[in-house]
Amino acid sequence: MSRDLDIKVHHLTRVEGHGNIIVNMKDGVLEKAHLSIVEPPRFFEAMMKGRSFHEAAIITSRICGICSLGHQLTSLVTTEDALGLEISEQTRLLRKLLVHGATLQSNVLHAYFLAAPDFLKVGSVFPLIATHKDVVLRALRMKRVANDIGDIVSGRAVHPITPVPGGFSRIPEKAELLEIKRKLLEEALPDGLETVETMKALAGAIPQFERETEYISLKHPAEYALYEGDIFSSDSGATAVKNYLEVTNEYVVNHSTSKHAKFNRSSYFVGALARWNNNHAQLGPEAHAAAAAMGLKPNCFNPYMNTIAQVVEAVHCILDSVRIIDKLIENGLKNEKPNQSPTRYGRGIGSTEVPRGILFHDYTYDNKGNIIEANCIIPTGQNLANIDDDMLKLVPQIIDKTKAEITLNLEMLVRAYDPCISCSVHMLEVDFIE
Amino acid sequence: MTVLTVIGVGNRLRGDDAVGPLLIDELSKVSASQLELIDAGSDALGILEYLAGREHILLVDACRMGKAPGSLVTFRPLERKLILDTDPLSLHGLGLAETLDMAESLHMLPTDLKIIGIEPDSIQFNGKLSSSVQAAMSLAIEKINDELFQLTN
Numbered sequence A: 001m002s003r004d005l006d007i008k009v010h011h012l013t014r015v016e017g018h019g020n021i022i023v024n025m026k027d028g029v030l031e032k033a034h035l036s037i038v039e040p041p042r043f044f045e046a047m048m049k050g051r052s053f054h055e056a057a058i059i060t061s062r063i064c065g066i067c068s069l070g071h072q073l074t075s076l077v078t079t080e081d082a083l084g085l086e087i088s089e090q091t092r093l094l095r096k097l098l099v100h101g102a103t104l105q106s107n108v109l110h111a112y113f114l115a116a117p118d119f120l121k122v123g124s125v126f127p128l129i130a131t132h133k134d135v136v137l138r139a140l141r142m143k144r145v146a147n148d149i150g151d152i153v154s155g156r157a158v159h160p161i162t163p164v165p166g167g168f169s170r171i172p173e174k175a176e177l178l179e180i181k182r183k184l185l186e187e188a189l190p191d192g193l194e195t196v197e198t199m200k201a202l203a204g205a206i207p208q209f210e211r212e213t214e215y216i217s218l219k220h221p222a223e224y225a226l227y228e229g230d231i232f233s234s235d236s237g238a239t240a241v242k243n244y245l246e247v248t249n250e251y252v253v254n255h256s257t258s259k260h261a262k263f264n265r266s267s268y269f270v271g272a273l274a275r276w277n278n279n280h281a282q283l284g285p286e287a288h289a290a291a292a293a294m295g296l297k298p299n300c301f302n303p304y305m306n307t308i309a310q311v312v313e314a315v316h317c318i319l320d321s322v323r324i325i326d327k328l329i330e331n332g333l334k335n336e337k338p339n340q341s342p343t344r345y346g347r348g349i350g351s352t353e354v355p356r357g358i359l360f361h362d363y364t365y366d367n368k369g370n371i372i373e374a375n376c377i378i379p380t381g382q383n384l385a386n387i388d389d390d391m392l393k394l395v396p397q398i399i400d401k402t403k404a405e406i407t408l409n410l411e412m413l414v415r416a417y418d419p420c421i422s423c424s425v426h427m428l429e430v431d432f433i434e
Numbered sequence B: 001m002t003v004l005t006v007i008g009v010g011n012r013l014r015g016d017d018a019v020g021p022l023l024i025d026e027l028s029k030v031s032a033s034q035l036e037l038i039d040a041g042s043d044a045l046g047i048l049e050y051l052a053g054r055e056h057i058l059l060v061d062a063c064r065m066g067k068a069p070g071s072l073v074t075f076r077p078l079e080r081k082l083i084l085d086t087d088p089l090s091l092h093g094l095g096l097a098e099t100l101d102m103a104e105s106l107h108m109l110p111t112d113l114k115i116i117g118i119e120p121d122s123i124q125f126n127g128k129l130s131s132s133v134q135a136a137m138s139l140a141i142e143k144i145n146d147e148l149f150q151l152t153n
Helices: A043-048 A056-061 A068-083 A089-119 A125-131 A133-154 A174-205 A241-248 A272-282 A285-294 A303-331 A379-397 A403-417 B015-029 B044-051 B096-105 B131-152
Strands: A005-011 A018-026 A029-038 A214-219 A230-233 A237-239 A251-253 A256-260 A347-354 A357-365 A371-377 A428-431 B004-009 B035-041 B056-064 B072-075 B112-118
Touching: A005 A403, A018 A379, A018 A403, A029 A379, A043 A056, A043 A371, A056 A068, A068 A089, A068 A347, A068 A357, A089 A125, A089 A133, A089 A174, A089 A303, A089 A347, A089 A403, A125 A133, A125 B096, A133 A174, A133 B044, A174 A285, A174 A303, A214 A272, A214 A347, A214 A357, A230 A241, A237 A241, A241 A347, A241 A357, A256 A379, A272 A285, A272 A303, A285 A303, A303 A403, A357 A379, A379 A403, B004 B015, B004 B044, B004 B131, B015 B035, B015 B056, B015 B131, B035 B044, B044 B056, B044 B096, B056 B131, B072 B131, B112 B131
Parallel strands: A029 A256, A428 B056, B004 B035, B004 B056, B056 B112
Antiparallel strands: A005 A018, A018 A029, A214 A230, A230 A237, A251 A256, A347 A357, A357 A371, B072 B112
């Protein structure tokens, strides 16, 4: 059919970074369909230059309140790679526990506060508080258990303080870990399984849209990779993290100040759905049961199902946290000091899976242990080209819907990726009409 | 024993947005035992964790109020119209206004919660505190001391 369509959705205009959805169709021909991000340009390198290896992770954890732990751990791994700092098995386990807490928190909040309101067609979480208070409270209870993991293991849930290069400045007590284990099993697990039931009930409202793309995540031989592994592409297999630039291939586009990325195709997907597609075989039976209940199958090409993959991961994170705590206690908690004696200086590259996808930090240190060059590639930047490609395929499929329905479908699509649209500004705006 | 909780909100890397956390740093140098100090950083939603079981809370944050940079206004959330982003594209869109709105609907707001809002000049990344907001910090400390005095006398 021949149709003109002009959609411009300006979001978050009151903060520094904008996320705008732009769609133009003329005489039935789609001219434009993209998400335009107006981020402050590359501040990262400037912010990191001249900083010592003790400071790097503290600074990066403050880039964003929501992604603080992910940036912090990736920064530590990067610094350790650059300075040749080996870490202990205990440090590795404690970090994995932290990653589980952060993933649980972010995935649950995304599913309940952003995706569920879409599935229930209520626009946002705010009307949900009145109609489904118990569900909102459940989300907050799960957030609290995740926060407790952060508090106990990292000293503070937001902008953590005890994870430092080479280890931890404080090791949690056995009793503290046992208390987290109790909360995980008695509170978070039942709430997690209830969440699966809730999402199962809502799954019928998930748009049926498929676009096969390239899925990129970490992959680890022995576990569902979140903290460490090689880069893995569903198209071309493994690439070592040190060769990440061969994968990310960042390039500039006119409609966005954030760079885009591509590898084997015009775009690739990072995040929970990519991790699920690449690594689902390494999840336990409970996570697989959750996936089956909610209709998530291996090799899922529906980007809206990212939310469902997040809920599957939440179940995994709860149970695997219990396993890690058992292992830490079985090994006996050792009051280790962090290893902070560099054996070399130079370039280091680190990567972890943060809730929104694979994250890369890349630092070069001078021989005094100060940063002379830094690069950071965030998941949202890597997903932008994929979101645009989704929109190009989706708009013609839903063109018979009303403009409002099309707009909602596109907003839901963007929300499924939960982009980091404006890192770090939560400026309160107050209308002072006296 | 804690009488008053002060929560600083904001991003330390973004110019005047750092005023909340920096104020917590200042207060912690001279803190009275009746003051509980919390640096909530830039995770606004995280503030929900601190509301339960606390009676008197002061939130310090940079606020766009349409006033001159460095202006300081103390208000209760329900007295003023906090502008909500009710349709965010991402969790990153949920800020303090949305968090307080949610807390209110869930009956989680303590009876005595006030916001000390400070009008920012610039919130550029890696910027420093502007001179006007720097000057407002001492006003904010005075305000907090006044509140504490009223609660303890």
